[in-house]
Amino acid sequence: xxxxxxxxxxxxxxxxxxxxxxxxxxxxxxxxxxxxxxxxxxxxxxxxxxxxxxxxxxxxxxxxxxxxxxxxxxxxxxxxxxxxxxxxxxxxxxxxxxxxxxxxxxxxxxxxxxxxxxxxxxxxxxxxxxxxxxxxxxxxxxxxxxxxxxxxxxxxxxxxxxxxxxxxxxxxxxxxxxxxxxxxxxxxxxxxxxxxxxxxxxxxxxxxxxxxxxxxxxxxxxxxxxxxxxxxxxxxxxxxxxxxxxxxxxxxxxxxxxxxxxxxxxxxxxxxxxxxxxxxxxxxxxxxxxxxxxxxxxxxxxxxxxxxxxxxxxxxxxxxxxxxxxxxxxxxxxxxxxxxxxxxxxxxxxxxxxxxxxxxxxxxxxxxxxxxxxxxxxxxxxxxxxxxxxxxxxxxxxxxxxxxxxxxxxxxxxxxxxxxxxxxxxxxxxxxxxxxxxxxxxxxxxxxxxxxxxxxxxxx
Ligand code: AMP
Numbered sequence: 001x002x003x004x005x006x007x008x009x010x011x012x013x014x015x016x017x018x019x020x021x022x023x024x025x026x027x028x029x030x031x032x033x034x035x036x037x038x039x040x041x042x043x044x045x046x047x048x049x050x051x052x053x054x055x056x057x058x059x060x061x062x063x064x065x066x067x068x069x070x071x072x073x074x075x076x077x078x079x080x081x082x083x084x085x086x087x088x089x090x091x092x093x094x095x096x097x098x099x100x101x102x103x104x105x106x107x108x109x110x111x112x113x114x115x116x117x118x119x120x121x122x123x124x125x126x127x128x129x130x131x132x133x134x135x136x137x138x139x140x141x142x143x144x145x146x147x148x149x150x151x152x153x154x155x156x157x158x159x160x161x162x163x164x165x166x167x168x169x170x171x172x173x174x175x176x177x178x179x180x181x182x183x184x185x186x187x188x189x190x191x192x193x194x195x196x197x198x199x200x201x202x203x204x205x206x207x208x209x210x211x212x213x214x215x216x217x218x219x220x221x222x223x224x225x226x227x228x229x230x231x232x233x234x235x236x237x238x239x240x241x242x243x244x245x246x247x248x249x250x251x252x253x254x255x256x257x258x259x260x261x262x263x264x265x266x267x268x269x270x271x272x273x274x275x276x277x278x279x280x281x282x283x284x285x286x287x288x289x290x291x292x293x294x295x296x297x298x299x300x301x302x303x304x305x306x307x308x309x310x311x312x313x314x315x316x317x318x319x320x321x322x323x324x325x326x327x328x329x330x331x332x333x334x335x336x337x338x339x340x341x342x343x344x345x346x347x348x349x350x351x352x353x354x355x356x357x358x359x360x361x362x363x364x365x366x367x368x369x370x371x372x373x374x375x376x377x378x379x380x381x382x383x384x385x386x387x388x389x390x391x392x393x394x395x396x397x398x399x400x401x402x403x404x405x406x407x408x409x410x411x412x413x414x415x416x417x418x419x420x421x422x423x424x425x426x427x428x429x430x431x432x433x434x435x436x437x438x439x440x441x442x443x444x445x446x447x448x449x450x451x452x453x454x455x456x457x458x459x460x
Pocket of ligand 1: 021022048050051052053
């Protein structure tokens with residue numbers, strides 16, 4: 001089915017073909033006609049499915065259709081508001097708005113925290129049709145009377161599950177109170193918790209449900225694997241995997257900001273160019289690290305969950321979970337960074353004995369066992385017993401540790417961990433040692449088509 005059959009106006013079709021897309025992705029096929037009809041949408045979409053174009057294209061078209069007479073003495077009002085959980089995702093959505101809307105006379109801007117508020121105010125004063133924002137900075141701007149949301153016609157909540165995980169629900173409710181009752185609302189979420197369902201009941205009017213991938217399942221094109229390894233040998237194994245396989249672009253997840261910094265320093269000492277990206281870094285430093293990673297001048301980007309959400313990096317074949325996430329849903333988001341837009345991807349997790357409960361939560365969520373593959377020379381020491389994982393200090397909004405405990409429905413205690421023998425789940429097929437050579441590794445790739453790969457976590 002070509003893009004032209006979706007009923008998009010010529011300027012949008014042109015922008016899409018200039019971007020190089022010829023066929024709409026499944027979510028675009030479903031969402032675009034419904035949004036053009038004015039329907040509210042509840043979209044269950046994995047990252048990498050093309051959902052941004054799925055809502056941006058029809059949003060632009062609807063603004064063009066309703067645009068006449070809206071300018072008040074030449075001043076534009078915000079008519080479409082897109083809320084995102086992170087600065088990176090906001091910047092990315094704003095880029096998409098510019099790309100797809102480049103042949104249309106609509107103005108847009110993006111606002112997020114961590115950078116000076118004044119340039120954002122200046123842009124808003126000039127007037128925009130489309131505003132992409134993170135909730136906190138948007139409320140700051142509302143507080144300073146720099147933005148009026150009373151004429152919003154279309155609201156998009158992108159990665160709504162993440163916004164709730166990050167504790168933005170009160171901010172979101174404050175923003176909602178500033179919007180007109182009559183509007184079109186589009187809610188996208190990779191996962192559907194009770195809280196998301198409740199929010200959608202409150203917000204959406206007879207929504208069309210769109211689901212392009214099964215809920216809480218991992219992206220199909222991503223193969224996943226667990227490499228069991230002792231915690232103190234994870235860094236060594238990571239350097240070995242990167243070096244022996246000559247990986248050029250690897251996104252690595254740690255659980256803490258400190259852990260991200262430390263790992264990136266250690267990798268640099270090992271001769272592997274790396275940088276860290278997390279919430280304590282300035283926006284400038286984050287943008288710089290990301291662009292160096294995209295251009296290939298650094299090979300490894302070490303990120304925390306929050307910093308990595310929303311990153312859109314073309315050609316990202318490898319994601320490594322150096323530590324498993326506290327929240328099982330984050331595993332799905334992490335590995336969704338690879339295998340995007342039809343490309344294949346590998347997600348591997350370095351898992352130590354302390355993390356077996358987290359692994360169990362993840363496997364329960366994705367409803368499959370992730371193959372285990374012990375790398376020869378890095379076999380876990382069976383004498384090492386599980387220790388309790390360190391508590392995450394979460395100074396930001398929300399508390400992921402609590403969410404993790406809630407989502408697993410039980411407390412992770414030292415007792416429950418240490419009672420478990422190390423890597424009980426390994427079987428002969430999946431748990432056998434692998435030769436320490438890149439040759440044997442690449443030889444295995446062909447046969448690992450159906451294997452799934454995954455991620456790991458380790459206390460910093
Ligand atoms: P998203 O899920 O919106 O983050 O998009 C994931 C990636 O898919 C981005 O790199 C988009 O540029 C790309 N993409 C979106 N729509 C299409 C399409 N119809 N054909 C090919 N690539 C696309």
